[in-house]
Amino acid sequence: ADEAATAHAAERAFTTVSALADILLLARDRPFALLAGGTISAGEKRMLSDAGMAPESIDALIAIVTDAALVVQVDRQLRITTAAEAWLRSSVGDRWSTLVRGFRDSLPRGVRTERGGWSPAASWPLAHPWDAAWPERSSALLQRARLLGLLTDDDGETAWATALRNGGDIDASALTALLPAEVDRIFLQNDLSAISPGPLAPALDVRLRTLATRESAAQASTYRFTPESIAHALVLGETEQTILEFLESLSLTGIPQPLRYLVTQTAQRHGLVRVSVEPGTGRTRIDSSDQHLIEAMSVDQGLRALALTREGASLSTRVGRDTVYWALTDARYPATLVDEAGTAITGERHPAPPAPAPTTPDYGPLLQALRSHEGPDADAAWLDRELDAAVRARAVLRVSVGMPDGSTRDLVLEATGLGGGRLRGRDRAADVERTLPVSSIRAATIIEQ
Template sequence: MSAVNSTEARILAERLAAADDAALARLLESRRIAPRAPWHDFFDAAEALLAPDAVARAVAALPRDALAQLAAQSGPERLGLTDPDGRPYQAVRVALGGIAPVPTPDRTPAAASESAAAHAAERAFTTLSTLADVLLLAVRTPLSRVGSGTLGASDRRRMLQAEIVRDLHEADELVALAEVTGLLAVADRAWLVTPRGAQWVAESTPVRWAHLATALRTALPAGLRSPGGGWIAPSLWGDAYPLDEEWPARARHWRRLMELTGLTAEGESRDEPPTEPAWAVSLREGGDADPAPLVALLPHEVDRVFLQNDLTAISPGPLAPALDVRLQGIATRESHAQASTYRFTESSIAGALSAGETAAGILEFLSEISLTGVPQPLEYLVQRIAERHGLVRVAVDPDSGHTVVTSRDAGLLETIAVDQALRALGLVPDGERLRTRVARETAYWALADARYPVVAVDRHGRTETLARHRIAAAEDDAGPEDRYAALVERLRSAHGADADRAWLERELDAAVRDKALLSVEVALPDGSTRSFTLEATGLGGGRLRGRDRGADVERTLPVKSITSVRHV
């Protein structure tokens, strides 16, 4: 006999057939069913959904309140887990194992003390600025993602060497926060900055925090959310998923993300639950983010810097985000304290020019934000690099389709031809130019990385700015209904009008496979009925064959005359 209760499977199959497409798609998504599941009809779907291992996984993923309703048989119908009256199916009762959790109590976190709120504000500010640095790093070079789903070792070291993070664990936490809030997205085994993330970097600090906090609330698992759209008290999070063995570690992870964002503060002692700063109250209650109480505790941002003769810029305080982003596109940030230091180099200015800046634009920007004017050494550096910029030109030969490198400086072209750092390009002399089979963009960035004053040229001979920055594709707006449309359509097309007959044949086929003992009720020609106890042995040609245990004979019964079947 099948491990799935056949009566319940039939009930569920009928409920699945009666459900609308949206409800079916939500069920399939919540149960993590592959859109290409090899199900033929709703009976296949019902048996798969009621399989003990599938039910055990589904029940373990239920939050505390849902489990309490199932255990008490008091909740609404949960498609795939209960019958229409809210009674759990047999496999669900087994998976519950007799637990009877009480519903989540209504608890309000204690208000944070003045010192705890100050620490939470400082932590939030540090997270915002550090996360922006992580995104700027990812814009230049995507962050590698290893098979375990964590940050690659090389990128961890890169963040440490750039003094963006204090330790490797912090790097993982920041990437995790950026991913769940939609600032980073996974693509091709790497994290790429999303369009939302690229916009977030240049926003003001209050807007940055409001977006981060709101997005984090949206990302919280259902068991942590409150009916009003906020979240339950963090002190209750550890019990949110009683049957999920991995939940305690996940709960700690979510509490840490809340702490990084400044939505929780430390308790009165290490053993006390986290407290709540004033700026988290509205979000917890389901309202909009209110950054004003947080901003009041943050260090004052500045919009001016000191430009030094030694080609550095010193910010006397946290630089406004939009200015910081542009300045980091021109100079290399050397320190990440509130009074940050930036250094201008040939490489950093050449990179800015390659990214589309102009000498006039750079000098105008620096004069606007400088408290000390633009020092002569810095002005000379910008102009000198700009004069050389474009000395090397990379284009596509319209006749051969190959990439060609040209320069009015023949000596420089000879240097490029023998530069071992460019050996991978396979550059070969072709008259007064160099030719390669690699793409124009590849050749351009190889030359730029080798610090040659290179520009890209389009097919009309005009200089063109190439964007090296990889931004993640826009989010797929397809919901579960779209993803499961083909599967749902297949199930509906196989669902005939005579579901009773289809289910009977399915039961008989399963009984034959299991050599099950059946009590079969048959309608006789005279209008009466008769029951036979058979060991099912075959099914074909519209007839059921089996050995009659009572008469010890083989019988063949027309399937169309069978009115009911019951396992003995």
């Protein structure tokens, strides 16, 4: 590919990596619902489209993170893995390398080479000419290669893709040299917004997005702090002190007074509602120093499914503690989980499952079962089936017959019948009808049908 096409491919790879980070962050907060065929539902695609992703690329993006083992299917849901948590905090080069490694390792054998690379992309549509589903699959593979910056718009090959095609190691240095430099500082504004003057370092971006909502995604991104976003960070284990320390280290302009006030006020309110388990009964108990909140929850129609009952100054329910906690959090009550000693604990709504370990098919039990059913008459049974099939097809057989003197004679017969332990057929060489005992036949091979 020429220089301009290569630069455009690098830009597209950067956009793809950023879009995949957005997908993983969304799936971390709320796993995607899957259809019976394993694809995400139309509602999930609409949500991703509203988040700024091209609808025609969503399936390809999901396939890329699936091949890289960053997401896994669990109970008809698409959830991120523990590997995705580390990936989100990696540099752009490391992120891209992980995605390309997963793409390369998942390529089908028809386009893989013995050296660990792949055949030229132009040959992919012809790799399986007799497979009716292959044109669609090869087109999807080429789309993923373009999204990862391995191919240009006209399917030219980028410089960093050539070494990979030849089976070389993954090296992102040529790609990252064409990308904008990352920044580690932002501007905090009095209107509770934040502006990043360039692509924010991934680890900083991930943590900042637990405190604020990103309003625009570009080389200069904009974030917005709200009471809900700060409360969300407190639910995930942040405190007033950790939030302010992080913002101090990140800001080029200090922390504006309105933002400091928002963090302090939200942190003071957080934890007013405590959710615990009664030691004696095992029921879930809701306590608060603000009785107005207790009264509001007891009559809240959105919490009717919890069947809350009043017990003095508290509320009680048979529903599990974690379910109650997340229901209150979704209803925007300042809830927190506490243990038996009254210590606040951090709850994870959708804990990431570990990435599935690669498995190699074990055919040992199958082979053992087959051999256990192989009796002394297995060869005879197989010969009977072969002869019966030849008779049905009126095939010409080359038959090896054991003679009484111990010798073996080959005959060419046109099989005409099988019954009573005997094979009937016309001997083409002698032009006579012969009847042979099946027990005397050592081997039979079909030579013409």
